[in-house]
Amino acid sequence: MPNVPARCPTLLIAAPASGQGKTTVTAALARLLTRRGWRVRVFKCGPDFLDPHWLALASGQPVDNLDLWLNGERDVAARLHAAASENDAILIEGVMGLFDGEPSAADLAMRWRIPVLAVVDASAMVGTVGALAYGLRHYRPRLPWAGVLANRVASDGHAAMVRAAVEAAPDGETAVGWLGALPRQAAFVLPERHLGLTVAAELPDALARLDAVADALAFTPLGLMDEAGWQRWVAEFASEPSANEPTPQFLYGRTVAVARDAAFAFIYPANVQMLRELGAEVVFFSPLADEPLPPCDAVWLPGGYPELHAAALAAATRTRETLAAHVGAGRPVWAECGGMLALCAGITLVDGVRMPLWGLLPGEVSMHSRLGALGPQAWRTPHGELRGHTFHYSTLQTALTAVAHTMPARAHGRTEAVYRHGSIQASYFHAWFASSPRATAALFGAEVGQ
Template sequence: MKRLCPAILVAAPASGQGKTTVAAALARLHARTGRRVRAFKCGPDFLDPHWLALASGQPVHNVDLWMTGEDDARARLHAAALESDLIVIEGVMGLFDGEPSAADLAQRLGLPVLAVIDASAMAGTFGALAFGLQHFRPGLPWAGVLANRVASEGHAKMLEDALAGGAFLGAVMRDPAFTLPERHLGLALAAELPDALSRLDTVADALARTPLGAMDGAALSRWAVPFDAPAPRAALPPLLAGRTVAVANDAAFCFIYPANLDVLRSLGAEVVFFSPLSDEPLPACDAAWLPGGYPELHAAALSRSARCLSSLRAHVQAGRPVWAECGGMMPLFEQLTTSDGQTHALWGLLPGRVVMQQRLAALGPQQLTLPAGVLRGHTFHYSRCESSMEPVDCTVSVRGGARARGEAVYRSGALQASYFHAWFASSPEATASLFLGPDR
């Protein structure tokens, strides 16, 4: 059964144009009027969804034609449409960047595109850029264009006059208060800022003064998208039934797709949480997951987490599985050198050290091939690992169909670690094997 629901994909000509701010402000604007808003993030990003979740008051899932797959994306959007008045999807990078791109997602699913353009240093060129985004690919669904970081009302009028067709949906003025703070991996976490919601409200107030923000339910209906019901899916086999999976979850270990937790529970696992940063010992469990995050920002505290380390070491020595990805892997080594040159003694469950870099060390889609199946995901990190361990050769990177050697996987008994971030729904069977052990 098809379900009609207004939906908008917020895109831009490049990163850094303000699309996260606008997408979150749009979601917040409508959520605080009582509309039911669901937000999604195109691509594998962990950080933008935190802001979108704060804005919408709902969990935020990722949709990506390669990592999550088209069927998965369609199913999540259809489920959201059944219970929502508006769906906001934030794009990734520039509209046509990547393979597949945000434009591919919009065209495949019929999502109208709102282009957010940083117009702070342009006038007539704004029209050319907007025209190019709209017409570069024939048949691209189009909602209109929003000018961001505009200097004045006069500037806004120049930008509107520069458009050759296409809907001008308003201008958001330049204001430092509208900027969301960033660090090396992207936006700061919304939970770290006590005024995060008031920041979004400030931008939402500004957006409310534009034609885009003034749209009511009737006006939004022109962007209604018919979301098809997915084909019935077989229930997941209870491969983790009766097992408890402990998940590290705090400011140092916070890169967790909500959908990944859903997969663990659908496989029958009981999910419990603990905080290594608070030196909480590992709860009673059959397996542990150390997700990515920011251990480099908390290296001193993690070096003192004696109770957590003792329980984790006992867990590993007992042969119980651990899956550690990216930031979750970093403190498992003997040392971590931060970007300021300080070296911290860490947990020493794996030989070697991790060194932070000033520049990006790896970025891109990846997949992990295991006996039980192939997990899709990505890599994104600023550190390098130096270890005497021989990695397990079981990863393949994917970029535009090319095949090359991907991130190393380190294995010590039932402990497996890699810079690779996994999307569990891409292979629930392979996911289960991570928490049953490498021999299962």
């Protein structure tokens, strides 16, 4: 079957640094276009669980992560090709600053010739916004470019001065491209806590917040652009034929139960998709609602915020008892980061208060106000290399001896331990299942061979 490239208007929304408003602008733009009847697919660069909640709310579609190291180029190409085949526009939110990380958001833009929209927080600047925009535009030769949007301007006059600075590029150049400004308003702020943005589903006014920003965006040059204008940002995506090869059905006939609620919200949609491609039936349950473990062959306890819900988790006796019975029967459990914490004997919060937890994994957890670890990781299992990342504000004290360690992808990174206790395997490591379907299937008890 011929590999026919798919074409679609596409923007990568980037910034000089974190905290400039990339998620707000990306979500608002997705909401604005979706309200017009466009089918919009949004992606997030790099490993991230929290921004995608807002982007999914805005677009009405699942949000996958794109990272040239985590996914691999073939996987990224396949996801972009599929999205371009089925949507009217693709939006990709960058990570950190445009050129930060290895690989960076700029690397992704360069690889597929995706135009970059730069969001710059102009709240404490005027002329320097022009310098930043010009630098972002020209720092890497031949970087595809769409323009710049100034965020958090104080007034119409401030916006006019920032626009003049952006358009006053050296040597008479005007290619930086002014796409408008958004005002600084409290209603436009997406609330944060440790690890990142508050999960959108926890805020009753989440959609109203996005609508408010979308309403403001509608009057900018970017928001006023029609379908013909968006055609200047068309990108072309080809998918390698090998990306369409079927996934071996290692988990066929098995049921994997996945914890999913406000305490266990760090779930890549692509991971659930991979479990299904492996042949598993995926069912969900809520420990916070004290739901019993559904009939299943294996359990996945993903990351999240058990520290915010420790009292409710400790009181979830039906969940704990059925999970204990599952472990007692020797059925596998994969617990990552927050999922691992929930299995421990207890957790000491930042204020020094200790809360009991499920006590199915020997160990005590301590929460800290400072970041404990962050970065991409690879776990070289006997069945293949699983890639993923680590991001946590806690430490684990346990008498268990690690059965393996992940390897950081960066020279400055630190390893993460992988523990085994009976049928439980646990780590701070968040896995990207598609990086090794065979290793993923083995995590959930499949016989996959070497």
